[in-house]
Amino acid sequence: MTDTVPETKRQPVEDWATDFDHTHPDYAANAPEIWDDLRERCPVAHTERFGGAWLPTKAADVRAIAEDTDRFSSRGIIINDFRPELDIAPRGYAPPITSDPPFHQEARRLLLPPFSPKKIAEWEPMARACCQELLDEVEAELTAGGDVVDAATAYAQDIPVRVIAAMLGLPAEDGDKFRMFIHRILETPGQHEDIDPGETLVAYLSEKIRERRETGADGDDLISYLLTVEDPDGNHLSDEHVFGTIALLLIAGIDTTWSAIGASLWHLAQHPEDRRRWVEDPDVRLFAIEEFLRFYAPVTMARLAAEDTEVGGCPVKKEDWLLLSFPSYNRDxxxxxxxxxxxxxxxxxxxxxxxxxxxxxxxxxxxxxxxxVAIEEWMERFPDFELADPGTVRWSTGQVRGPRCLPVRVLGQEVSA
Amino acid sequence: MKIIYDRDACQGHNRCYQLAPELFDVDEEGYAVLLVTGEVPAELEEKAKLCADNCPEFAIEVEG
Incomplete structure (x- = not known):
């Protein structure tokens, strides 16, 4: 596996128990093995990197941290070398994910209705059409020559971009920009010094919000909703709140879902018995989707300790970072x-x-x-496929884990001219 | 069999609504609403158990 690990500026890790680095390519390539090893012999890993951080690997510790919002603040949720200023709490930069109680609840309640299951179900035809369109393109590419396609970049990555762009009322053509912002923030946090200030998420969204205010926010998209919605006291949201929430909605739904789709296809590519079961037994699909989510959970969150405390018997200092590894929880x-x-x-x-x-x-x-929808449509079109070259699969670094390069060979496809 | 549902523990994962819409609806914020307050019909007992076994927040129990 070390042959395929890309070059990195990160220092090598000697011992994952005392010097872990989740932004290192070795972690991306081997995270499940690292969690299993730590859970057995540690189980709360520590690092001096990022100004001090902890990685609990047992389900009980992860749950205890997630449930204790007094001792563990969401002021910071992506670990890097700098901690968000104290006075940004309890709202944080991207409410409600970065908010603590009591602010959190109100900010969240505003967003729950458009994301409730019945409202989200209305997006199914759009999501399905998007998958079919991408698969048409993949099929055309295969017809034109070769039997290998990168399922991560030619299929998985575009689905969440197109859906969230439509929900927010942003152009889907800006997808490459969204991915660039996200890559900087999630995969390589704090590792950028030479960014053009005009080419940042802040500049992009500020411009879009300004445009929307000028043209009148009367659409039924989420940006218009956030600009017009009132809190229980009849006030509009602050500019910082609107900006932070739009940034959250844009960032949180893309790499994460891309990762889940990609990891599920990675699994299916290597397990013909599961592909067969999926095709032959539609009743299993509901359970299969949840098992993909368990086994390949893409998202690890983070917290900041609000006080000196302990986790799993380890002494945690106020302002230490804690990684909240839901993926490790799922394999305990x-x-x-x-x-x-x-x-x-x-x-x-x-x-x-x-x-x-x-x-x-x-x-x-x-x-x-x-x-x-992404797995249903892929399996409908390409029920048989395998990894073209397992050595070229590359997993993302940081707190969102999924394959970013996933060449698969489509099998038994009757290529029609 | 009876279902005991703890609304305060529910965080809106919607696993129960997905597994058994006959037993659970969701409100407009996405929190579960228990539809069966008395005895669970015999043909839905398996589904009630599934709901309990798949709730990430341990908000659902079955009794009897």
Missing amino acids: PEAFEQADEFVIDRARNRHSAFGLGIHRCLGSNLARLELT
Whole structure:
């Protein structure tokens, strides 16, 4: 595996228990093995990097942190070398994900209705059409020559971009920009010094919000909604609140869902028995989707300790970072039977892919819809496929984990001229 | 069999609504609403157990 690890500015890791670095390519390539090893022998890893951070790997510790919003603040949720200023709390930069109680609840309530399951179900035809269009393009590419396609870049990555762009009322053609912003923020946080200030998420969104204010925010998209919605006291949201929430909606739904779709296809490419089961047994699909989410949960959150405390017996200092590894939670044998096996029809599956407690992923219904439709449509079109070259698969670094390069060979496809 | 649903523990994961819309609806904010307050019909007992076994927040229990 080390042959395929890209070059990095990060220092090598000697021992994951005392010097972990989740932004290192070695972590991206081997995270499940690292969690399993740490859970057995540690189980709360530490690092002096990022100014001090902890990585609990047992489900019980992860749950305890997620549920304790007094001791563990969401003021910072993406670990890097700098901590957000103290006075940004309790709103934080991207409400409600970066908010603490009591501010959190109001900010979240405004957003729950458009992301409720019944509202999200209305987006299914659009999501399905988007998948079919991308698959038409993939098929055309295959017809033109070769039998290999990068399922991560030619398929998975565009689905969430197109859907969230439509929901926000932003042009889908800006997808490459969105991905550039996200890559900087999520995959390589704090590793950029030479960015053109005109080419930042702040500049982009500020311009879009200004345009929307000028033309009148009367659309039925989410940006218009946030510009016009009133809190229970009849006040509009502050500019910082509107900006932060739009940034959140744009950032949080793209790499995460892209990762889930890609990882699910990565799995199916290597497991013909699961592909067969998916095709032959439609009733298993509901369970298969949740098992993909358990086994390949893309998202790890972070918290900042609000006081000196302890986690799993380890002394945590005020302002230490804590990684909230929902993916490691999902593979803890104390929480799941056969935790290290992918069981396509798993009937008992309390996975935490969408987090636990008051910060449960706001977009979980959208993510689940996109993942379901994306796998259904892919399997309908290409029921048989394999990894073209396992050595070229590359997983993302940082707190969102999924394949960013996923060449697959489509099998048994009758190529029609 | 009876279902005991703890609305305060529910965080709107919607697993129950997905598994058994006969037993759980959702409100406009996405929180579960229990539809069956008395005995669970025999043919839905398996589904009630599934809801309990898949709630990430342990908000659902079955009794009897």
